[in-house]
Amino acid sequence: MASAAERHTFPELAKRAVADTQLRRNIGNATQTIRAKRAAVVAEVPDWEDLREAGRSLKEHTLRSLDRYLVQLEEAVTKAGGQVHWARDGAEASRIVIEIAERHSVKEVIKVKSITTEEIKLNEALEAAGIRPFETDLAELIIQLGDDVSSHILVPAIHRNRAEIRELFMRKLGLTELSDRPSDLTAAARTYLREKFLTVPMAVSGANFGICDTGTICVVESEGNGRMCLTLPQVLVSVMGVEKLVPTWEDMEVFLQLLPRSSTGERMNPYNSFWTGVMPGDGPQEFHLVLLDNRRTDVLADRTGRQTLNCIRCSACLNICPVYSRTGGHAYHSEYQGPIGAILTPQLHGMESAASLPYASSLCGACYEVCPVKINIPEVLVHLRTRAVAQSGFTLEKLAMGAAIRMFDNPRLLETAQKIARVAQRPFASDGYITGGIGPVRQWTKARDLPAVPSQSFRDWWRTRR
Amino acid sequence: MRVALFITCYNDTLFPQTGIATVRLLERLGHTVEFPENQTCCGQMHSNTGYGDEAIPLIRRFVKAFRDAEVVVSPSSSCVSNIRTAYLRSLVDTGDEALKRDVADLVPRVFELSQFLVEKLGVEDVGAYYPRRVTYHPTCNSLRALKVGEAPLKLLRAVRGLDLIELPDAQECCGFGGTFAVKNEDTSVAMLSDKMRTVLGTRAEICTALDSSCLMHIGGGLHRLRSGVRTVHLAEILASTEGDFIHGERR
Numbered sequence: 001m002a003s004a005a006e007r008h009t010f011p012e013l014a015k016r017a018v019a020d021t022q023l024r025r026n027i028g029n030a031t032q033t034i035r036a037k038r039a040a041v042v043a044e045v046p047d048w049e050d051l052r053e054a055g056r057s058l059k060e061h062t063l064r065s066l067d068r069y070l071v072q073l074e075e076a077v078t079k080a081g082g083q084v085h086w087a088r089d090g091a092e093a094s095r096i097v098i099e100i101a102e103r104h105s106v107k108e109v110i111k112v113k114s115i116t117t118e119e120i121k122l123n124e125a126l127e128a129a130g131i132r133p134f135e136t137d138l139a140e141l142i143i144q145l146g147d148d149v150s151s152h153i154l155v156p157a158i159h160r161n162r163a164e165i166r167e168l169f170m171r172k173l174g175l176t177e178l179s180d181r182p183s184d185l186t187a188a189a190r191t192y193l194r195e196k197f198l199t200v201p202m203a204v205s206g207a208n209f210g211i212c213d214t215g216t217i218c219v220v221e222s223e224g225n226g227r228m229c230l231t232l233p234q235v236l237v238s239v240m241g242v243e244k245l246v247p248t249w250e251d252m253e254v255f256l257q258l259l260p261r262s263s264t265g266e267r268m269n270p271y272n273s274f275w276t277g278v279m280p281g282d283g284p285q286e287f288h289l290v291l292l293d294n295r296r297t298d299v300l301a302d303r304t305g306r307q308t309l310n311c312i313r314c315s316a317c318l319n320i321c322p323v324y325s326r327t328g329g330h331a332y333h334s335e336y337q338g339p340i341g342a343i344l345t346p347q348l349h350g351m352e353s354a355a356s357l358p359y360a361s362s363l364c365g366a367c368y369e370v371c372p373v374k375i376n377i378p379e380v381l382v383h384l385r386t387r388a389v390a391q392s393g394f395t396l397e398k399l400a401m402g403a404a405i406r407m408f409d410n411p412r413l414l415e416t417a418q419k420i421a422r423v424a425q426r427p428f429a430s431d432g433y434i435t436g437g438i439g440p441v442r443q444w445t446k447a448r449d450l451p452a453v454p455s456q457s458f459r460d461w462w463r464t465r466r
Numbered sequence: 467m468r469v470a471l472f473i474t475c476y477n478d479t480l481f482p483q484t485g486i487a488t489v490r491l492l493e494r495l496g497h498t499v500e501f502p503e504n505q506t507c508c509g510q511m512h513s514n515t516g517y518g519d520e521a522i523p524l525i526r527r528f529v530k531a532f533r534d535a536e537v538v539v540s541p542s543s544s545c546v547s548n549i550r551t552a553y554l555r556s557l558v559d560t561g562d563e564a565l566k567r568d569v570a571d572l573v574p575r576v577f578e579l580s581q582f583l584v585e586k587l588g589v590e591d592v593g594a595y596y597p598r599r600v601t602y603h604p605t606c607n608s609l610r611a612l613k614v615g616e617a618p619l620k621l622l623r624a625v626r627g628l629d630l631i632e633l634p635d636a637q638e639c640c641g642f643g644g645t646f647a648v649k650n651e652d653t654s655v656a657m658l659s660d661k662m663r664t665v666l667g668t669r670a671e672i673c674t675a676l677d678s679s680c681l682m683h684i685g686g687g688l689h690r691l692r693s694g695v696r697t698v699h700l701a702e703i704l705a706s707t708e709g710d711f712i713h714g715e716r717r
């Protein structure tokens with residue numbers, strides 16, 4: 001993807017988000033509910049920590065020999081009657097999908113929920129080529145119909161409530177009567193989608209896992225709409241990031257325990273779809289697998305950053321995150337939100353377009369604690385901050401940080417600075433507190449008082465007692 | 467035991483009372499406290515903000531100051547966590563093998579105060595008296611990086627006169643996060659407001675923790691609101707004795 005300078009920084013977008021009372025309630029309630037569900041089903045598994053370690057080490061192992069495993073997968077898929085394509089970036093992947101559609105003179109495609117295709121802006125590319133994509137995941141449909149943007153990797157419309165969805169469906173699906181009961185909303189979507197499932201000849205999906213020894217692709221979901229797309233059309237194209245591989249069929253026992261409990265807080269996903277190439281007379285008769293790099297191999301080359309590729313997109317880190325649960329997902333201005341978004345976006349789309357994201361965290365570590373594949377997100381955040389600093393030009397912050405090092409590397413200078421602060425704070429201090437100031441002190445004191453520098457430092461006290 | 471105190475730069479500058487309390491407490495327990503005067507800052511702000519390379523002189527300074535210490539104790543979980551997790555990581559590419567060896571040798575002797583008392587010394591009752599209604603906020607670094615667990619609660623439960631109230635949603639971050647508090651002021655304050663809501667809901671007079679930095683954040687919000695609730699570092703509670711209260715109210 002082409003990188004552009006960051007147009008919307010996280011602090012700017014978050015300022016608007018935290019002031020939105022309805023959003024705060026929607027996101028706060030939704031994240032609290034899912035957190036509790038996750039905690040309950042994770043507590044049921046006595047060897048959860050061992051499972052996490054198994055998931056992490058399987059991912060690490062696969063990524064270490066990715067070249068070998070990719071070739072193995074390609075061979076297995078091809079042998080089973082599928083066709084494998086390699087895409088260096090999003091544009092190449094989109095072109096491959098469009099060419100397949102054009103070869104079949106297809107004007108419409110149905111889509112399984114996929115963040116990878118969002119990452120490469122496939123829908124936009126399809127539309128530009130005169131092909132209409134229909135999202136079939138209920139939440140993705142809500143986003144598509146409303147010309148909206150996803151705010152959660154698993155629950156894209158988490159920022160919308162029932163009343164808003166009802167209005168949208170009435171307007172866009174041409175309904176004159178509709179209640180806001182979830183069952184009625186689902187029924188309305190079903191009627192609309194059913195026709196698409198039965199008439200559209202080509203489907204596009206992402207992939208949760210690509211199993212190398214058998215050449216099997218796996219998609220997990222809750223609604224069954226994905227299953228419809230994966231079985232009814234004649235042509236199926238799956239776009240998969242190269243990091244989604246697992247070595248063997250047996251390894252799925254680990255991931256199919258980790259993923260549902262971490263993501264929806266369920267013991268098992270309602271729908272686990274697996275397919276291997278083409279089965280004559282059953283399901284799609286043409287299958288294409290598009291293996292997407294889009295800077296993933298650059299991420300892999302980075303010692304600290306590469307663990308990001310372990311991610312199985314469960315969204316547990318979003319739900320637990322104290323930042324995400326207050327700002328919601330739009331503040332991240334990315335198809336990947338929350339802690340994983342804060343580390344993945346700058347690595348996939350370029351630091352220059354997302355330099356504020358590594359700072360969108362208090363480094364509280366809650367994400368690392370819940371991550372089913374043990375990605376040390378705070379460690380990667382700090383690592384990316386170092387890169388953001390290295391890539392930025394001259395800043396006042398750099399100047400101040402350099403001065404601070406010189407001060408801290410000299411106890412006498414530190415004492416002088418303490419003395420200067422005692423004088424400099426006078427205009428802003430009263431009764432032991434500073435209530436205003438400039439620069440970072442101003443940012444702090446907008447909503448919080450700051451203790452004034454007392455007349456005696458610890459060092460001063462220590463000297464008095466000797 | 468000979469205990470070398472790492473006071474940390476912000477306790478030295480802004481919260482000397484926390485350092486004084488730590489000294490009094492350790493001496494009351496019969497230990498000899500030393501204060502290497504060439505110590506300054508562990509470099510946490512720099513390494514967490516993306517200036518890890520720049521902070522390497524501070525690692526060198528820390529090692530020089532404390533190399534010969536029997537144990538190093540600090541009333542700050544975030545600084546101890548920085549020393550334990552970030553130091554070796556920052557040095558990976560430096561090729562300074564001697565410094566790496568020194569750090570690896572020193573790190574196991576660096577303790578956060580409550581962990582030192584409960585896990586290293588096996589003490590829970592330090593003979594403190596503090597007749598106040600208190601709630602305890604587990605700061606993120608103490609909870610998740612150092613995994614202090616029950617240590618501070620064990621210490622608080624043994625304090626005479628102290629009424630310990632459980633804090634709801636205690637594990638939720640207060641929103642400080644170092645430079646996060648100013649770079650992402652709005653989000654930080656949104657997090658703080660929820661933390662203050664739970665603190666105020668306990669009707670405690672005092673909120674305590676293992677980090678003056680997080681307490682400065684929570685306390686700064688509570689003071690701005692004139693809430694009548696203030697923050698006090700655990701060391702100050704543990705240092706208090708009956709005499710302190712009879713001879714005049716503590717700060």
Ligand code: SF4
Nearest residue numbers: 311312314315317371
């Ligand atoms: S980073 Fe970990 S917790 Fe977050 S979505 Fe990925 S796998 Fe889940």
